[in-house]
Amino acid sequence: MNQAEANYTTTEKEMLAVVYAFKKFRSYLILNKSIVYTDHSALKYLFAMKDAKARLLRWILLLQEFAFKVIDTPGKEAIDILNACHNGPTGGHYGDNYTAKKVFNSGFY
Template identity: 70%
Template sequence: MPAFIEAPILIDPDCDMPFELMCDASDFAIGAVLRQRQEKHFRPIHYASKAMTEAESNYTTTEKEMLVVVYAFEKFRSYLIMNKSIVYTKYFALKYLFAKKDSKARLLHRVLLLQEFTFKVIDTKGAENLAADPLSRLENPHQNVLDPKEINESFPLETLNIV
């Protein structure tokens, strides 16, 4: 109980400070953390994650990483629309994607969705993106976990006699 009293798990946002997004995508899920710096420490404001659809799980790595950035900006729109923000991702190609004009239509569409926001992208190592990483590590939701297995319906009589 003292840990809950001493330091807040989530903080209230300060609209005078820049917001930071930590984003990560795995093969089957995406995750994002909205945070701010408070007294030289990063403090989370909000967490978000979701499983990808079966179609989204077939996207390329670039498309998945762009998907999580768009998801985060849509999810936290009310915080980010009028404020400067920084996006941290371990996928460095996103940094250059916003200047590229000859990308796939799906990527260009997502770039257009983000043009109303003021932000910069900073690439980080996976070890520095610890907050968002677990949020994107869900198990495969499209895999049948109830694989049909053979059921042995013949019980030896000696096990029944023990009871």
């Protein structure tokens, strides 16, 4: 995220993440139906807007070539998912290779 994108609203940042993901994985997603799970229902509102900012309209036009739907995850379910990911036995662990790289780069070996 560059300095200008850091000033976007939360909703615009979420939309930017969706646009980035669809651009990055375009070749995989173009012919398949996709589901975007979000905890922020404003994305559905953005896709339905007709009088949005030019930037949002460009993003919406870009995303229209993909077949996907946006599903809101309720707050409780999102919290449960995050807890399962972060409180598990490997929660917060970056993996062996990344940890070794950090150690070697620090000079303490």
